[in-house]
Amino acid sequence: MKKWGFTTLIIILLLIIAVSKLVEQRSGSAESADGLIQEIALRSSGQSLQVMEEQLYTGDLLLVNSDSPIRPQGTQPDVTELFGHSELTGPASLLERDIRLSRGVALKFVVMVDAAANEGIEHFMISSGYRDELEQSRLYKEKGSDYALPPGYSEHHLGLALDIGSTEGPMAEAKEGKWLEKNAARYGFVLRYPADKTEITGISFEPWHFRYVGLPHSVLMKKNNWVLEEYLDMLEEKEAISTTVNGQKYEVCYYAPERLSELKIPKGRDYALSGDNRGGLILTLYP
């Protein structure tokens, strides 16, 4: 009797394993049929990395402008309210209580404004952060097409862009604006709509609008006076560049849709992947 009980137990266990394998396989094949672009073998390792179509429309380097609307997955997943969280605002004040931003970007913003405060520049005010399509549509109706983008086409939908003002006066003249214009790139932010690039961005000079793109991209853009449109065009053309920031070497590789199968990530390297919202993928290898 004892022996029979043991055999039954073994059979039940085997059945459970078989069923769970079957379920695993099914979900795997559903995934590949639905948006899996490439399964990529990591260089010198047996692991593989799956690049989902979604990856092409997420990340810090997405271009959102009047030609390139945001996709639903483009909004940073960690958008949060800033009010009541001094760790997310530092010495900056908030124009309104309901301002939201990516938590990760807010933490980078605090590092930046803390550095400014150490130099005696501390009258920053965040006047806008993440906007959903409803808020953008309200703004568009209120301000008109000369001053606002239609819903879906604003960088504010990403959670990576924010409008920073000064409580001391207009940003074009305030110390806060001048400090940011000069130093923001060191902290991963770029002045997104400079005065000399209005023909490329399609947006008039906005000394208050900053966009997080991360290192080393912000430093490269600032050094070469490129806006995001120009930077992505350059990456697409060169395909691979390397640069040294603060003595640390970064590599940036661009993969056009037809080259995605060539994507290689050296074993043990820290990296980030970002789409460009135009079908390409950018790999950043950190020092």
Ligand SMILES: [Zn+2]
């Ligand atoms: Zn803005």
